[in-house]
Each structure stands twice: as C-alpha cells, then as structure tokens.
Ligand SMILES: Nc1ncnc2c1ncn2[C@@H]1O[C@H](COP(=O)(O)OP(=O)(O)OP(=O)(O)O)[C@@H](O)[C@H]1O
C-alpha cells in the first residue's frame with residue numbers, strides 16, 4: 001500500500017530485504033556455474049587491453065602522473081563490470097521473477113513489502129558484484145596494475161556503482177512489457193561503457209566533455225581511478241553525491257512501481 | 265464472546281472503469297468457516313485479494329483483526345495464510361525449500377522454519393518429494409504444496425481461493441479433513457469454491473456473489489430452505505429437444521429451470537411432479553427425484569430460469 005511507502009528515502013523503510021537475498025543464495029546453490037562465469041568477462045577484457053591496445057597507446061596522464069595504458073583502463077573496466085553486473089542482475093533476472101516466475105507475488109502475501117523485495121534484489125546484485133570486484137582487484141594486483149593501497153577503496157566505490165545501476169535497472173525493468181524490451185538494455189549500456197572516459201581521458205572529448213559527465217558511469221570510473229591512483233580531490237565528493245542521488249531516485253521509483261504492478 | 269476478524273462495509277474494488285466488487289458488506293467471526301460462492305467473474309478473487317492485503321481497497325471500509333490494511337498491511341499479513349487461486353510457488357526451489365524459505369518471510373528462525381516445513385510435508389503427503397524441484401510436480405501436488413505453505417506461519421485465518429480445484433477426489437477429501445481439523449483448532453477459514461458439495465461440507469455460513477454484489481447470505485441449510493423446494497425432479501429428454509419440450513413442463517411444481525443438458529422441476533413432492541409430467545404425455549429419457557442442494561440455490565440466484 002502506498003501508505004507504507006510514503007516516507008523518503010524509501011530504502012530506509014526496508015525491514016527484511018535479507019530474506020530475498022537468502023532465497024537467492026539457496027536458489028543459486030544449484031546454479032553456481034552462472035555465478036562463476038561472471039568472473040571471466042571483465043578479465044578477458046583486461047587481458048586483451050593489456051596485450052593489444054596497451055602496446056599501441058603507451059602512457060596516459062592520470063592525476064598528473066604518467067601511467068601505462070593498461071593501468072589507466074583497468075579501473076575503468078572494474079567500474080564498468082560493476083555496472084554491467086548490476087544491470088544484468090536487475091533486468092533480465094528481475095523481469096523473469098516479476099512477470100514469469102511470479103516470485104514477488106508470493107513474497108508480498110507475507111509481511112514482506114515491495115521495498116523489501118526491491119532492496120533485497122539490489123542487495124543481492126551488490127553482493128554478487130562485490131565478489132567480482134574483489135576477484136578483479138586480485139587480478140589487477142597480479143598483473144602489477146595497482147598503484148596504491150588506496151585501491152581498496154575501489155570496492156566501496158564499485159558497491160556504489162552497483163547500487164546506482166541496480167536501482168536504474170530495476171526501475172527500468174518495472175516498465176518492461178516483455179523480453180523484447182530487454183534489447184533496450186544493451187542499447188543503453190553500450191554507449192555508457194564506451195563514452196564514460198573509460199578508454200580515453202574525458203579531456204580528449206574536447207568541447208563535448210560535459211556530455212560525458214551526464215553518464216553515471218563516468219562518475220563511477222572517476223572514483224575507481226582515484227582509488228587506484230591514491231589521489232583524492234574535492235571533486236570525489238561530487239562524484240559520490242551524483243551516484244547517491246541517482247540511486248535514491250531510482251530505488252524510490254523501483255519500489256513504487258513494484259507496488260503499483262503487484263498490488264492491483 | 266465473538267470477535268469479528270473481517271468487517272467489510274460497502275467494500276468496492278474498481279479496475280479502471282470496471283467495478284469488480286460493488287459495495288459488499290461482510291462480517292466473519294473468529295473460528296467460523298465462511299464461503300464466497302459465485303459464477304466466474306463475480307468478484308470473489310478480487311474480494312479475497314483485498315482481504316489478503318495485496319490489493320488496495322477502492323472505497324468503503326475494510327478491517328481485519330480490527331486493523332486497516334492500508335496502514336497495517338504487514339501486521340495483518342503476518343497473521344494470515346493465503347492460498348491464491350493460481351499457485352505462486354517458487355519453481356526454482358525444491359518442495360522443502362519452498363516451505364522453509366517462505367517461513368523466513370514471516371521471520372521464523374531457520375531451525376523453526378525447517379521444523380515446520382518437515383511437518384507440513386507430511387500434512388501435504390509430499391514427504392517423499394521433499395527434494396523435487398517444484399516444476400516437476402503434478403498440478404494437484406503443487407496445489408497441496410500451496411496449501412501447506414500457507415500454514416507455515418500458523419495463521420489465525422486462512423484464505424483459500426478455490427483450494428481444491430485440480431485435486432483428485434481422494435485428495436479433496438483429505439484436504440477437507442485437514443481443513444476441518446484446523447477449524448477445530450480455532451483457525452478461521454475463508455474460502456471460495458465452485459464445488460457446492462465443498463461449500464456444504466465446510467462452510468458454516470456463505471454468501472453468493474454475482475456481478476460484484478452479494479445476492480444471498482446464510483448457512484447452506486438456510487439458503488436451501490429459503491430459495492429452494494424440498495425436492496428436485498431432474499428430467500432428461502432426447503438430445504437437442506430440451507429447449508422445445510421445456511415449456512411443456514411449465515406449471516408443474518413451483519419452478520422450472522432449463523439447463524443445457526436437463527430440465528429441473530422444483531417441487532416439495534418430486535414424485536408427484538413426475539406423475540404430472542407423465543400425465544402431460546411427456547416421455548423423458550430419464551427422470552430422477554433428489555433432495556434440493558446448494559447447487560439449486562446457486563442456479564436460481566445466478567443462472568437462468570424458465571420463468572424469466
Ligand atoms: N487486475 C485486473 N485488472 C482488470 N480487471 C480485473 C483484474 N482482476 C480482475 N478483474 C476483473 O474483475 C472481475 C472479477 O474478477 P475475479 O477474479 O474477482 O472473479 P472471480 O469471482 O474470482 O471469478 P472466477 O470464479 O473465475 O475465479 C472480472 O471481470 C475480471 O476480469
């Protein structure tokens with residue numbers, strides 16, 4: 001009921017999102033291969049960048065110091081994979097549970113609220129995302145791409161990226177009519193992946209650099225890059241604020257839409 | 265002392281312009297077994313979903329355990345067991361997991377949830393299928409699992425939307441027995457059904473709904489006494505001639521009803537009605553005199569009659 005949802009920010013009204021996560025842990029015990037496969041995609045990217053582009057491009061300037069291209073790209077790939085993982089978990093899987101497996105209908109007949117369900121799904125996406133982020137970090141370290149101990153701050157940064165995109169993905173999914181609409185997801189994430197100062201510094205976009213700032217991923221990439229370089233400036237706070245704001249809006253929309261869809 | 269668990273006043277449910285539930289008044293006491301009867305689309309499930317606090321009330325008032333579903337939904341749902349018309353089992357989980365994980369939604373501890381799950385597996389006669397994936401169960405088994413799942417929180421009130429649809433006769437009788445035992449333990453039962461024998465067996469009191477409105481209310485016995493005659497004469501004529509011959513029984517007994525496959529004559533004395541039929545020169549292929557049932561009431565209230 002809308003009465004249960006009136007207080008903002010909606011995320012704080014969640015009482016038992018961990019139940020949804022528990023359900024997924026049990027369900028995925030039999031599908032661990034799906035989880036494991038998620039480790040590989042970003043690693044392949046990283047290795048191909050190192051072998052190919054790295055040799056061609058040479059050094060790039062990050063926070064005033066020259067770094068090899070693969071050390072420049074690695075944090076961006078880490079941020080992108082946090083985005084992709086969160087989007088993946090919060091679109092296709094959620095659509096299936098929402099419209100076809102109808103798992104949420106059953107949950108909402110119990111004390112669980114739409115906010116619990118939405119926050120549970122997003123929590124699950126974060127949890128899975130953190131697993132991948134940790135392993136990504138391990139590989140970065142093994143390849144000698146880590147520049148500072150501050151890199152550990154990349155984990156909370158990736159959690160924030162995951163929160164933002166899981167929220168956006170979930171909110172968007174509640175508007176989908178069926179599987180056909182899933183194509184939009186790829187269409188939307190591809191340009192984000194390519195144009196969020198992922199592969200080139202924002203400055204190389206010239207007078208169009210401001211457009212790049214509209215991408216939430218750009219702010220995420222900036223955070224992870226700063227963590228790896230260990231160089232913190234005041235602009236970090238702005239990046240965090242943007243991601244938090246987008247998350248809160250997306251989560252509120254997601255919980256409200258779930259309420260509208262499932263409580264007819 | 266009686267305690268009203270459900271109090272609905274002028275309850276309305278609209279979907280856009282369409283009114284599915286049109287101002288019903290219902291009161292259900294603790295410990296009662298209460299039934300909603302009515303043809304397809306009458307608004308039974310819409311009512312049940314409002315009572316289950318998963319569908320907001322459009323207008324009118326609804327109180328469950330004295331609480332308003334708009335503000336205390338979670339507290340109310342904690343005390344309810346719900347079997348929806350269509351199973352909402354988790355098809356990616358096993359039978360056992362479906363039970364105990366559902367218990368977790370009610371904040372049961374993991375060990376308590378698993379303990380109850382084990383008991384309910386016996387209850388649903390699914391102990392040997394505990395580790396099957398739900399997708400692999402038969403329709404009737406899924407239904408039994410849905411019912412078992414609704415009991416995981418030991419509800420004070422059980423909402424059953426067509427609980428036995430899809431069950432074989434034996435499983436239905438087992439379920440009736442289980443529901444009867446729950447009722448004896450003090451659990452309030454609210455159910456919808458299309459089976460009149462089920463309603464007669466289980467319900468202390470029921471309402472008949474049609475087009476979103478309540479058209480009759482009472483115990484099964486009261487409804488039969490009020491709306492039907494003591495006996496019913498069922499006549500079957502040669503296929504395809506029912507329609508043509510039916511007018512000829514007009515005036516016999518108190519009331520006549522034309523069904524697609526037979527003609528019903530309502531009379532306190534069925535044998536006399538049969539004699540009168542023969543006296544008019546009618547030769548039914550078969551004739552049967554039986555006691556009036558809830559089905560007759562249902563047909564009168566919601567179906568066609570020769571009189572109109
Ligand atoms: N979500 C919905 N959106 C629009 N109309 C709906 C919705 N749910 C139910 N209705 C309509 O409301 C009316 C009553 O439906 P309901 O499911 O309550 O009937 P019912 O008495 O349970 O019927 P049945 O015996 O077939 O289960 C129907 O005309 C149905 O089409």
Ligand SMILES: [Mg+2]
Nearest residue numbers: 308309310349
């Ligand atoms: Mg129904």
